[in-house]
Amino acid sequence: MTPIPSSDRTSASVPVRVGLVGTGYVAKTRAQTFRSDRRSQLVAVTGHTPETTKAFCQEFEASFVPGWPELVARDDLDLIVISTINSDHGAIVRSALERDKNVVVEYPLSLDPEEARECVALAKRRGKLLHVEHLELLGGLHNAIKDSLAAIAPVFYARYSTINPQRPAPDRWTYRHSLFGYPFAGALSRLHRFTDLFGPVASVTARSQFWNADGDRFRSCLCNAQLTFTCGTVGEAVYGKGETFWDSENCFTLYGENGTLIFTPTGGQLLRGDAPQPLEVGSRRGLFARDTQMVLDRLVEGTPLYVSPEASLYTLTVADAARRSAEIGRTVMVEN
Incomplete structure (x- = not known):
């Protein structure tokens, strides 16, 4: 495994080992992008419906995980990508950051602004990437x-x-x-x-x-x-x-x-x-794929992203x- 450049405070391996929460349209688009980019590997997936999640895992050659707590606790993941119902975002983000994972989450970061604020602060303390997608x-x-x-x-x-x-x-x-x-x-x-x-x-x-x-x-x-x-x-x-x-x-x-x-x-x-x-x-067209590629650019090359978690938190x-x-x-x- 090649280490991330020392100029980037986030830490991951190359390929970046990804855990995905969700199996809907956005999750599938991200999974396709991870599969097509040699810098990343989709390792594990969890979703709301076990049957749908198992089929998703089979399609993308990933491990099935029963729930998100088990997913974020895995030691073989560098990045957790959250593409599930809004009400779960804050809890998953917090848990992933506490386990020293980099995190990508679809907006909103949380339904509770105070919880979102704590997550932004936690990411800074841990030196981890927290990216809130804003395709607009x-x-x-x-x-x-x-x-x-x-x-x-x-x-x-x-x-x-x-x-x-x-x-x-x-x-x-x-x-x-x-x-x-x-x-x-x-x-x-x-x-x-x-x-x-x-x-x-x-x-x-x-x-x-x-x-x-x-x-x-x-x-x-x-x-x-x-x-x-x-x-x-x-x-x-x-x-x-x-x-x-x-x-x-x-x-x-x-x-x-x-x-x-x-x-x-x-x-x-x-x-x-x-x-x-x-x-x-x-x-x-292609914006979720572009967002995903920009996250990999950030993790692997230290390239700045187009939006900060603070900007999303303010909104x-x-x-x-x-x-x-x-x-x-x-x-x-x-x-x-």
């Missing part, structure tokens, strides 16, 4: 927005709306309060785009509505959060999904003193002057401020 920062849409901001600056108002009709609403964990979390935490990327573009948030005013809540399960949700940034920009995030909606929407509009930007997943427009100027938006605190605002019906100030 790698995608063509976000980078097209960043590249175009100067053309309309200064931006005084931005609105990002994503509405996803699902009829009927699936009986999945993403429609359960306890497993998915408050929607702006569970779907943290909706706010992370804003904090990456405009920086610290001064205050949050939010409203939330849920339909046909049957205990822990809901059929639809609609959440709205108005963010006032310390730079003076006002941002509005709208997130809805489920049976109540009949038409989908995915649009990011930014209003500046020198023009307006309108972006959808397929393209963008700069409105300034007599005719709209079309703006190209790059593809979203999680903003999401929690939105939750509290919706609960009490008042604006909540954000500590910076």
Whole structure:
């Protein structure tokens, strides 16, 4: 085994020995990437359903592990990758770091901002990699927005709306309060785009509505959060999904003193002057593979990653401020 360069404080072997929690689409994409990259080896997998997990292990020639506690306790793993329900993230991250494993986790880092804060501090103390995936920062849409901001600056108002009709609403964990979390935490990327573009948030005013809540399960949700940034920009995030909606929407509009930007997943427009100027938006394809390769670059070569756990943690605190605002019906100030 070749050691990791001493310039990188994380420690792993080459190939990086990987343990994977989850067997869904994201987990499979990561497994395919690990299999195709000679710098990594998928060693062990655990998942929610034993039969599905065993089939997954057979496909990727990995060992079956009954549960995540047994997985993170293994001595033959350098990296734990967490692609499972949101409510389990914090506990798995903490346990893996306590056992001196490097960690990759899909957002959110935890549903509890305090637990997330403790995990970030623990990773620093142990000198381990903690990477919270934020694919929205790698995608063509976000980078097209960043590249175009100067053309309309200064931006005084931005609105990002994503509405996803699902009829009927699936009986999945993403429609359960306890497993998915408050929607702006569970779907943290909706706010992370804003904090990456405009920086610290001064205050949050939010409203939330849920339909046909049957205990822990809901059929639809609609959440709205108005963010006032310390730079003076006002941002509005709208997130809805489920049976109540009949038409989908995915649009990011930014209003500046020198023009307006309108972006959808397929393209963008700069409105300034007599005719709209079309703006190209790059593809979203292959982003999980790219994120996985960048993690290996970090571990093997010490290459910086595109997002820090502190940045993800900050957005999680903003999401929690939105939750509290919706609960009490008042604006909540954000500590910076």
